Amino acid sequence: SPGEVRFRPLELPSHMTPFFLVGDDALSLRWLEARGDTLRELNAVGLIVEVATPEGLERLREAVPGLELRPTPGDDLAGRLGLAHYPVLVTAQGLEQ
Template sequence: MNTLALRRPAAVLVLAALCLPSAAVLAESVPRSAPQRYTPIVVEDRGGIPAQPYYDDLGLPPQRPEGGLTPPATPPPAHHGEAALLPVRSTGLSPGAVDARPLDAPGLTPFFLVGDDPRSRAWLRQRQDQLRSLRAAGLVVNVESQQALDALRSLAPGLALFPASGDDLARRLGLRHYPALLTATGIEQ
C-alpha cells in the first residue's frame, strides 16, 4: 500500500481544518453594510428659477422624490416662456468691432450675435437680406425686456431672434464684441 496516497487526503483534511476557521473569522470581521448612496457634489450653483413650470407646459408629470412625498410647492415664475429668459446680459460681450477670421466648423448652421444697441440695430438692418439667404438664426446676447426684443425682431422680419447669453460662446471662440456672423468657415462683422 502506498503511504503517500494515504497522506494526501489527510493533508487536505488538515489544511481544510486549519483554513476554514480563519475564513469564518475573516468573514465575520468584514462589516456588512447597506449599499452606499452617493450624494452628488454641486460644483457651481448660479441659482435661477425652477424648471418645473416648463415641464408642466409640456404636459409631463412632476417627478417625485424617492420617499414618494410631493415636493413643496414653489410659486410659479412671474413670466412664462420667452419672457422668463429676460433680461439677458452677456458680461463677456459688448458692442464693438469684430475682426474677421477663419473658422473651421464643418456643418455649423450660420448664426449671428446681436444686442439691443444702436450698432446692432444698424448691422441688422444692413445685413438682413444676407442673413435671410443664409437662413441664419440670431442670438440676442444683451437685451433687457420683451419690448426691446420685439423691436429688434421688427427691424428684420423673417429672421429668428432668440434671447440667450453669449458668455460661454464668446469664451470658447475668443469673441469680445458683437454684432457678428458665424458660419462654418468664418467669423465676421
Template sequence: MKTRYAWVCAFWAMNCNWCAAEVITPKHAEARYSEDDMLPVRSKALSPGTVQRRVLDAVGLPAFFLIGEDARSRTWLKQRLPLLRKLKAVGLVVNIESKAALLNLRQAAPGLTLSPVSADDLAQRLNLRHYPVLITASSIEQ
C-alpha cells in the same frame, strides 16, 4: 432584490403597454417657462464693438449671429438683413433688457428667428469679445 424589481418593471412594461416615463415625471419637467422668464439677458463677456474677420473650420455649423439691442447692432442688422435671410441665419440676442426691446428687434428683422441667449460660454469658446457678429462654418465676421 434590485434585479427582481427591474425584471418585474420590464415585464410589466412589455406586457401592459406601460412606460415608466409616462408615469414618473420629474417635477421640473412640469414647469413651463416663457421667453419673458429669460429676460433680461446680459452677456458680461460681450459688448458692442469691432470684430476682425477670421477663418473658421466648422463644417456643418449652421449660420448664426450675435446682436444686442444697441444702435450698432440695429444698424448692422438692417445692413445685413438680405444676407442673413439668404443664409437662414438664427439670431442670438446676447444683451437685451425687455420683451419690448426684443419685439422691436424682431420687427426690424422679419423672416429671421431672434432668441434671447446669454452667450458668455460661446464667447469664450470662439474667443469673441464684441458683437454684432456673423458666424458661419467658414468664418467669423462683422
C-alpha cells in the same frame, strides 16, 4: 459688448447653420438692417446675447422680419469663439461683421 469684430477664419463643419450674435443696442440694430438680406439668404439664426426689455426684443425682431431670434446667454459661446464684441456673423468660414 457692442464693438468692432475683424474677420477671423474658423474651422467649423461645412454643414453648420450660420448664426449671428446681437444685442439690444444701436450698433446691432444698424447691423441687422444692413445685413438682413444676407442673413435671410443664409437662413442664419440670431442669438440675442444682451437685451434689457421686452420692447428691446421686439425692436430687434422688427428689424429683421422672417429671421429666428432667440434670447440666450452669450458668455459661454463668446468665450469658446474668442469674442469680446458683437454684432457678428458666424459661418463655417469664420467670424465676420
